[in-house]
Amino acid sequence: xxxxxxxADLPLYGTIIWGLCIESKFEDSKLLLSEMKENGLTANTVxxxxxxDAYFKAGEPSEALSLLDEMxxxxxxxxxxxxCVLIDxxxxxxxxxxxxxxxxxMPDFGLHPNVAVYTALIDxxxxxxxxxxxxNLFDEMPKRDMIPDTTAYTALIDxYLKHESFKEALNLKNxxxxxxxxxxxxxxTSLVWGLSRCGxxxxxxxxxxxxxxxxxxxxxxxxxxxxxxxxxRGNMDEAIELQxxxxxxxxxxxSKN
DNA sequence: CTAGGGTTAG
Numbered sequence: 514x515x516x517x518x519x520x521a522d523l524p525l526y527g528t529i530i531w532g533l534c535i536e537s538k539f540e541d542s543k544l545l546l547s548e549m550k551e552n553g554l555t556a557n558t559v560x561x562x563x564x565x566d567a568y569f570k571a572g573e574p575s576e577a578l579s580l581l582d583e584m585x586x587x588x589x590x591x592x593x594x595x596x597c598v599l600i601d602x603x604x605x606x607x608x609x610x611x612x613x614x615x616x617x618x619m620p621d622f623g624l625h626p627n628v629a630v631y632t633a634l635i636d637x638x639x640x641x642x643x644x645x646x647x648x649n650l651f652d653e654m655p656k657r658d659m660i661p662d663t664t665a666y667t668a669l670i671d672x673y674l675k676h677e678s679f680k681e682a683l684n685l686k687n688x689x690x691x692x693x694x695x696x697x698x699x700x701x702t703s704l705v706w707g708l709s710r711c712g713x714x715x716x717x718x719x720x721x722x723x724x725x726x727x728x729x730x731x732x733x734x735x736x737x738x739x740x741x742x743x744x745x746r747g748n749m750d751e752a753i754e755l756q757x758x759x760x761x762x763x764x765x766x767x768s769k770n
Numbered sequence: 771c772t773a774g775g776g777t778t779a780g
Contacts, residue, residue: 528771
């Protein structure tokens with residue numbers, strides 16, 4: 514592009530860097546960023562946020578954080594999406610404390626967390642065994658005029674199930690129904706697998722049937738996990754019945770044709 | 771052109 518005198522504009526650079534990020538080609542991304550600078554173009558919010566996300570997902574949190582510094586130094590606007598990427602990335606890198614810190618500092622940047630940002634932190638706290646703190650954050654949303662959606666509920670439900678608090682998980686599930694937040698594949702998978710892992714096979718089967726009844730089809734991994742738990746626990750009759758049903762519905766590979 | 775939630779066993 515250089516030798517041919519074709520001027521790339523900002524969106525074009527953005528698209529190319531985005532493509533490179535998908536393949537984790539960070540060296541090439543860096544080259545493009547400096548080429549942009551030479552051409553007098555400043556990377557914008559979307560480009561930087563995309564790159565930051567890619568760094569975190571590639572397990573390079575320090576690169577992601579220095580990119581944040583660069584954005585702030587260059588006065589590139591940071592948005593709620595930038596913070597969502599940041600907080601989620603920090604949590605998944607094991608830096609939950611830092612994530613909490615940035616969450617609290619959002620107002621300093623003129624920003625307020627939305628449901629996605631809350632969910633990222635709730636998930637991080639659940640996975641750090643801070644379920645109480647996660648719950649407090651979850652309850653904070655309605656007080657700030659936010660309505661938790663399916664993803665937010667699922668993060669907390671999954672947290673409760675991993676802490677064997679199946680009653681809390683089921684309470685939340687019931688509340689979703691009460692307030693009209695639909696359960697989707699992820700939500701049901703969390704519940705069915707979490708309940709069976711805790712040994713509540715009866716409840717797991719009820720929800721397994723409920724999801725199918727609502728047209729949400731479990732994938733094969735969930736089916737096999739559920740079956741395996743039944744066999745492990747010696748619930749042979751239920752296992753055989755389940756397996757026949759799964760085969761009949763074509764949910765197990767080799768059961769079609 | 772940017773963001774958040776789920777699972778197997780080998």
